[in-house]
Amino acid sequence: MENKDYIPQNTNDVFAVKRLKQLPFEAVRKDVPALLEWLQDGHWDVAEGVTEYLVPHVNEITLELVFVLNTDDGMWKYFLIYGLIGRSQDKLSPVLINALRRIAEHPTSIEIEDGVDEAAKEIIANKVLCD
Numbered sequence: 001m002e003n004k005d006y007i008p009q010n011t012n013d014v015f016a017v018k019r020l021k022q023l024p025f026e027a028v029r030k031d032v033p034a035l036l037e038w039l040q041d042g043h044w045d046v047a048e049g050v051t052e053y054l055v056p057h058v059n060e061i062t063l064e065l066v067f068v069l070n071t072d073d074g075m076w077k078y079f080l081i082y083g084l085i086g087r088s089q090d091k092l093s094p095v096l097i098n099a100l101r102r103i104a105e106h107p108t109s110i111e112i113e114d115g116v117d118e119a120a121k122e123i124i125a126n127k128v129l130c131d
Contacts, residue, residue, distance in 0.1 A: 007034050008046040017049030025057050032064045042079040051083050058088040059096070066099045074114030077103070081119040085129075092129050100124055 006020035006028060020028065020035070028035070038050045054061065068080055085096065092100075100120040107117035124130050 004031060004034075007031055008038050008050070011038075011041075011044040011046060014045055014049060017046050017053070020053055021049065025060070029060075032061050033067075036061075036064055036068060036080070039079050039083060040073065040076045042083050047079070047083065051087070054084055055087045056089070058085055059090060059093045062093045062096045065096060069099045069103065072108075072110055074110040074116050077111065077116045078114050078119055081116065081123060086119075086123050086126070088129060090129075091131065092123075097124070097130050100130075 006016055006023055008016040032054070035050050035054065038044065038046045041047060042051075058065070065080065065085065069077055071077070081100070085092065085100070100123050103111055103117055103120035104124050107120075111117050111120075
């Protein structure tokens with residue numbers, strides 16, 4: 001069994017995040033869905049460290065991000081958009097832009113209630129990310 005001590009076990013598992021930051025992205029690529037789960041609440045101690053690790057790889061994890069953006073978890077989407085996607089230094093992939101555009105233009109009632117539509121509109125308006 002593979003040792004995956006870089007995946008947090010609880011919201012305060014900052015030691016796992018420290019181990020994560022020592023690994024190349026290719027070594028943890030298949031565990032991105034598990035890592036994204038720790039971004040469900042941006043206030044958790046592990047969220048910022050996992051976010052920092054994933055920010056340079058936003059376009060590489062587009063499919064995983066779109067999966068989350070298609071869930072009914074408004075707060076997870078909110079923290080993902082503001083905390084991770086919005087901090088990318090690279091132009092976003094067309095697939096990710098389309099997912100954000102769907103939220104901005106045709107939000108669900110949950111997305112409106114949780115401010116996800118406004119978050120998506122901000123990212124779409126960012127010409128560095130979505131030109």
